[in-house]
Amino acid sequence: MLEISNLTHTYGSGPAAHHALGGVDLSVAKGELVCIVGPSGCGKSTLLRSVAGLLRPGGGEVLLNGTPVDQAPDNLAVVFQDYSRSLFPWMSVADNVSLPLRRRKLDRRRRREAAMEALAQVGLGGAEGKYPWQLSGGMQQRVSIARALAYRPALLLMDEPFGSVDAQTREDLEDLTLRVRGHHNMTILLITHDIDESVYVGDRVVVLSKAPAKVVGDLRVDLPCPRDQITTREHPGFVHLRAEVGRLVRGLRNPSAATP
């Protein structure tokens, strides 16, 4: 459902130019959860912003369900890392979640119902009247996730979604993501710099090289479902995969030898 071909992007020009993307090819099937990992500053966010229509890439093409992405597509939602800047502090939690639903041509009551349902799914039933700044970081990120869920996107982009929360909350949010994807049959593209996280939540892990980014590894994660923070992480397959991804991220393997 998502086809990215030969995507390139350069910031600036001349000797100061930064080549962020050096020809990224990636295709994601419907219903897949694909994690993208890479060294920090490698252009992961540039890739995500190109898919979201927030940035016009220098070259190449992004096709979403066969349609080229030029501006923000209406069947796509994003969960940003910095929840405190992405949620609107002047709106209640319920208003934050239901605001995008105006685009769905739902009336007020239906919007409210959809917001309540999404909040209940992320375990925030009863928090609808609060303001984002009254909640902890992890709960705020749950609100962002609820906002994306209520929107019912075909493709959900997550940009380092758990990068700003503590370890315990991070695990809870990883499990939440795994749980809600089942309800909605969404395709998810999750960007992270955390190798363990990519193997734990992903169906596939795509490794990018350092900038200008190219795909240097594309590994299928064949771990038993449902996954569990303790048993999955001690599974021999998990240990093997995370070592594999780790080597790829550090550039210890020749790109041509990457498993397709």
Added chain:
Amino acid sequence: MGRAPRAAARLWPVPAVLVVWELVTRAVGDLSFPAPTRIAAAMRAMWLSGPADRLWLSDAALANIPTSVGRLLAGWALAGVAGTALGIALGRSPLLFRLVDPLVQFARAIPPPMLLPFFMALFAIGARMQINVIVFGVIWPILINSAEGARHVDRRHLETAEVFGLSRGQRLLRVILPSAMPKIFAGLRLSLSLALILMVISELVGSTDGIGFQLLDAQRSYDLPGVWATIVLLGVLGYVFNSAFLAAERRILSWHRSAKQTT
């Protein structure tokens, strides 16, 4: 400490200053500096000598105070609406900003009282002239602050609005305007005190009623307690407006204060 004792602890300098003022003016006996009790008596005679069923308000109070306050609020409100709308347009459009900013900087540098002769020639003496003077004088802080607020909307907020496909109107009303609101309020507050000043000045020069006119009238008849009474009334009005404004701001911008405290 309860509410009342706390207020008492905060406000004790006020009666202390009044007592000292009273004693000093009585000791000196200068006609230009009447004692506070005489000023209070003059205020009572001017504005609170009416019948009880009108809350003791005198004819002069009913004729002048609402007129002046009405002009002040009309001018301030018009400037608030126009200044916010123009400011947000300037803040969101770099091109418009580049074109218009020099004009704005020039216009705001003109001391508004200097425009009185022009506005008097344009509109003749009366409420229209006074309201125009107030609007032209107080619009600048609102306009400049709104532009500043609209220019610095968090990029992530705008990207979120874009991703979720908010329409232009929704972006304006639900994202840009609330985000700029703290700045807009800072401008509005500054303008409110400016509006009081311009209201008095415009009434001193071109008016046949209003608080400024009463001040001029008292001065012309060498009624110095009356002059002082008017000055005190203006101080009280300024204080009341500012307090009311702060109370409204606390309610409307509660999210802003709280969000800043926790993050």
